[in-house]
Amino acid sequence: MTSQDSHLDLKYWRPHPGVKRRFVDWADRQLHVRVKSPTSPSDHTPLYCIHQSPSSSVAMAAIVAAMGENRPCAAGDTPGFGESDPPTSPPEIKDYAAAHRAMIDALGWAGPVDVMGFFTGSKIALSLALSQPQKIRRVILLGASLYTDAELEKERTTYKPDEYDWDAGHLMKWWSHLKRGAQQPYPLSLFARHFAEIQRGGPESWWGHKAAFNVDLREWLPSVSQPTMVFCTADPQGQKSVAAVDLLPNGRRVDLPYMGQGLLDLHTDEVCTHIHSFLDT
Numbered sequence: 001m002t003s004q005d006s007h008l009d010l011k012y013w014r015p016h017p018g019v020k021r022r023f024v025d026w027a028d029r030q031l032h033v034r035v036k037s038p039t040s041p042s043d044h045t046p047l048y049c050i051h052q053s054p055s056s057s058v059a060m061a062a063i064v065a066a067m068g069e070n071r072p073c074a075a076g077d078t079p080g081f082g083e084s085d086p087p088t089s090p091p092e093i094k095d096y097a098a099a100h101r102a103m104i105d106a107l108g109w110a111g112p113v114d115v116m117g118f119f120t121g122s123k124i125a126l127s128l129a130l131s132q133p134q135k136i137r138r139v140i141l142l143g144a145s146l147y148t149d150a151e152l153e154k155e156r157t158t159y160k161p162d163e164y165d166w167d168a169g170h171l172m173k174w175w176s177h178l179k180r181g182a183q184q185p186y187p188l189s190l191f192a193r194h195f196a197e198i199q200r201g202g203p204e205s206w207w208g209h210k211a212a213f214n215v216d217l218r219e220w221l222p223s224v225s226q227p228t229m230v231f232c233t234a235d236p237q238g239q240k241s242v243a244a245v246d247l248l249p250n251g252r253r254v255d256l257p258y259m260g261q262g263l264l265d266l267h268t269d270e271v272c273t274h275i276h277s278f279l280d281t
Helices: 057-067 092-105 119-130 150-159 169-180 188-201 207-212 217-223 240-247 270-278
Strands: 019-026 029-036 047-050 073-076 113-118 136-142 228-233 252-256
Touching: 019 092, 029 057, 029 252, 047 057, 047 092, 047 119, 057 073, 057 113, 057 188, 057 270, 073 092, 092 119, 092 207, 113 119, 119 136, 119 217, 136 270, 150 207, 169 188, 217 240, 217 252, 228 270, 240 252, 240 270
Parallel strands: 047 073, 047 113, 113 136, 136 228, 228 252
Antiparallel strands: 019 029, 029 073
């Protein structure tokens, strides 16, 4: 991996201009959401973004800042990640979707909403689309990986709680794992920022992957009625998403083979150009 900086550039650690933070009461817990709205009224449909796991809405903050210039845009922390309170038992994707629906409702977006999901967030976005077809207008999937039965079974047995130790071996394991997936030129400061967010999930952060691999998108995608755009990136999960559009009744694929990890921060303008083109057509 080639690093573009040898120190921690603080720009990746500072808030994005105009992005506000809110807490939402839901059941017996609190949920956290980042939101930005244009300074003047907008006719554009609001966009709600859902991060990958383990991570937080920090991963979507650059998109919220950019898209929020001309439409209401928000990204919530999935329960157990970022600053949203954790669930008390392992949830399923539909449970995560219910929490995000609560955040959407708390924002006061009465009309239709567009949703964008990133990996695990893609499955949460699809759960919203399937359960709320009148509410969810269009769907953007940053990764819609298709797995064989054998691959799904293997993934279900791979993820388990981290074993913490005083020598920080669990941190080194995660650092090495993420570094292998960041082969493109990648600022060390951005890498460190997202690494910090991943660690906030704690020993139960593996619940996100557990829920994700209990879903087989081969079964879900044919039932999605909304127009859906799939981003296929250089990430292995992006490569597994190439055939997803063939299962969608109304799908569009955007190939971004030169983008890998960190693309929402490193290629924000180009990604948003594709989003605008899809949502505003």
